[in-house]
Amino acid sequence: MFGPTLKAMLTPALTLAEGTSAYLPIALILIMAISFAAINLVGTTLLGPNRKGERKGMTYESGMAPIGTARKRFNVRFYLIAMTFLLFDVEIIFLYPWAVTFPNLTPRSSEGVIWLTRIAFFMLTTIVMYLYGRRKGVFKFD
């Protein structure tokens, strides 16, 4: 009973071994990505000027003087703001590809209506989320 099963379980590994040539491009991309990062890191340390000093080591070299440490506790409100920002951020990310694709739809077909309804529904959900956040008191600063 288990003989064929074992064989079947091993088959994926065997087929993978057979078809490795198909994965060559992925390997190439991996190598390129790693070497790009490595070359940049090594290159800047070798070629770039290396100046040190108190002023050079400041957070904003020619800006304002930093006050205190960044590692302190924030009001939880900032995280709520960050979440709300994420909400609109994601909405924009979805709107871009939609707006780019919309002109390419078949003119005067039902496609346009469907696409418009889809994005309207999506924006409606965002509005509901905004209403929820508002009632929850995320935007209230006292």
Next chain:
Amino acid sequence: MMERLAYLWPEIALFIGTCIVMVMGLSHNPAVRRLCSPICGIFIVAAGVLAAYTTPWGESAVSIAGQTLLPNMPIFAKVLISVVGLVLLLLLAGTVDRQEEGLIARGKRAFDPLRTNRAEFYAFYLFSLTGLMLCASADDLIWLFLALELTSLPTYIMVTLSTSANKSREAGVKYFFLGALGASIFLFGFAFIYGGTGTTNLNAIHASFVQNGINGIALAGLVMALVGLGFKIASVPMHFYTADVYEGAAAPVTAMLAFVPKTAGFISILLLCATIGWQYVPGGETALMPAVGVQGVGGTALPEPIRVLLWVIAAMTMTVGNVLAVMQASIKRMLAYSSIAHSGYMLVGVIVGPGNNTFATSGVSAVMFYLLVYGVMNVAPLAVVASLEKPARSDDEPTEPETLDDLRGLWKRRPALAGMMVIGSLALLGFPPLLGFFGKVPLFTAGISAGEVALVIILGLNSAIGAYYYLRLAAMPFLAETPGAVPSESYDLHPRTSRTFAAALSASAAVVLALAGSQLMDISAKAGYVDSRVNGMDRLQPFKPKLTSVEDGGRPANGAGAVVAPAN
């Protein structure tokens, strides 16, 4: 593209309900806040009615080009979800923030939207039901994955919110991380299935399997997907979270966990197995068949590697669940292991497949029916537990009875609740006149007709083990209270009557639905219908999986391979 919308009306209704509840629940007016649970109920009923009237099934499902593998499953599953969802809502109503709301009502604290979680609790419940219905209407692996996540993510939060005790937070965190692990495993599996077949459309995957056989990569994907989905149904290699999570959550949420993720898991597993396709095996040749007087009924079986995998999982799940349930002293842990065991029972139906589409031989129908039976009857014991509470002291929330001993003497104090507990646990045991018995019978008959005799024997033995702890649960209310233990007098009926009402509904359904059993069985037989022409079961030959390599079987042939070319 527009036709797909035909599947989505109930989900849209639930989603609108979610939005309304989420915004309304934050109103400063307590009367508006109190409207949340009735509105939830209205939208669940609306979703059920919409599902019954708009969801395509049979020939209309085929013409609309949804998934045609289990054409009648979506409508059945959705109506079932809204019915059980309504009972669960009665139980869940007002679970969270009781202390806070009480203080506000007595004017001791002002309403602060940031402190309350009640609106979110209802909203997450509706989100979860939306995801569950989306699972039922899925015709694509990506759709299925997103629907499963929409089902699960709110449940993690509901577990965490359910009580203010630390054990709920612990349970929520455990559930979340293990859930993420399970999801990543079946998502990896889905990716492999896509890699092996070149499509994510379930119909097209099935067509590819029929035409090209199951290649190694797709097989690896199927194995990973089935094991990962095992998390949702709490089957054995993925069952470790169950007891802790069920125990940490409040009893109403525990009742929800036993229905919502399990139903999602079984719907997905049935869909996946339908894409593999059950193959016809001539059942009359099985040695046992003449002995039990069943002649020549044909059974169905999954291809060998998948069958063996599910066979082992089912046998282990039943046994581990039942044996560990015997050892438990806590009510909720015991019911958690019993829920594991019930998943094992249902997996027998998945292995057996549709047979010749009659109720006696169809394991798919048996699973459908069992989901209904289990969803209905499992509410009763947990609703009784939720109805009994120790009144809150100072700042604590009221506490539920935890151990079996806490139920002692219940018959004397609350005979009605004790009666519901007895009916509920006897129904779970599968005691003949009750609903649980009618749920188990088709699993036995379908198993025998498909020749899975060994598995049916394991199922029978496990039911016998189950009798021990279910009878203990049923007997506890009649026993005298132990002197010296926590006086169970202090566990009293909670003022909120909707929980007791849910218990009464569930217990009476365990009796009444058993009387209407034959109608329900007819409906389930239709729901589990699998087209033998589509699935090649009429070829009358035992199926041998043709294992092909990626090179020759990886891509389905153009046109012929795809039943439905996915638009867009």
